[in-house]
Amino acid sequence: MSGSLNGNKILGAALATALVIIGVQQITGAIYHSEAPEKMGYFVDAPEEAAGGPAEVVLPPDWGTVLPTADLAAGEAAFARCQACHDAHQGGADKIGPNLWAVVGGPVMHRPGFAYSDAMNAHKAEAPTWGYDELDQFITAPARYVPGTKMSFAGIRDQQTRINLIAWLRTQGSGGIAIPAPDPARQPGAAAPAEGEAPAEGAAPAEGAAATEGAAPAAEGAVPATTQTPPVAPPASTSAPSNH
Template identity: 80%
Template sequence: MSGDLKWNKIFGAALGTAFVILVVQQASGLIYHSEPPEKMGYFVDAPDEVAGAEQAELPPDWGTVLPTADLAAGEAAFARCQACHNATQGGADGIGPNLYGVVGGPVMHRAGFAYSDAMAKHKAEAPTWGYDQLNSFITAPARYVPGTKMSFAGIRDTQTRINLIAWLRSQAIRLIRVWVSRMPAKDIL
């Protein structure tokens, strides 16, 4: 009899634990659950301002602006890209290609990704994602690469783009940075 009671206790404890796990799962599901986009390739962002109103501006002096860029703000700005991209090493392609190492890398840098013909045409003209090219692309993707399948209106604020490019770059040079950490920051960035 006392043996039965012991098992009752054990089963009771196990049931109780399972119940708690279920409740926590349900609750966190309620809090963190996010629906996948219903329609792929939609415009995630509205333009910051009316397109016609913007002025042609000179490209930033990257040697000056990158060392003082706000990496945390750049990471925050990357939230606008994350519906389609990640920038982690070895990360999978999504609606858009993985962006690890894209800064300074070749256009169409992911072999397995199905780029548009427009991007292939762009690559023939400008094969590298240098700072200026990235800056122009992120300002207004469809204007810089007409016909691109990157359905993103663009980021009109120059400092936000600088921060974002600096952060993207910092993702791929983290290790190198540790090795050369005795170099002055301006030589690394």
């Protein structure tokens, strides 16, 4: 009899423990209830440049106008964000990225022996020189301009910062690279002429056209000499000439 009583006590204690555990779980679930997210994972707010996404269309800089007035001190300060991967001094060693001495106007993959990516090697076949426009586009968004590049830098969105940086890089071994003449088509507010519209005043003549040295401009509304119709002589009179 005592053995049966002890067994009942043990069974009752086990059932009571199970009920307590279940009750605690129910109460805890009610207190700390949370809704499941619609999409699993974490949202990372990264700029589109880092993912090679689209960017707003910006008129290319008029290098002939902006380079002479660029802030070189600000450009050197902007290069501080590049120093972890690049050196721009003559004779400086390559780091994670190649040394950038004389990069402006120089060839793409200008550092012999540096392990450039296959993407940069393919890009070199399309754009072999680091011109002003090419550098500007690359610094804006490296992953978009050269898809597959090993350069993980997200890019510099501010155009004036890029102009200052490129102007300063030009002082690092690229001073012999000429600054182009100002280009009115790149200045703010400029628009491409409509199809069939005459070029703006001061524009260069069309390819293959030669101006006559010393020739005066035609009067307004005059027909060019090359298209004028030669004068037609009046018909000869059939009457006998007068004796007067």
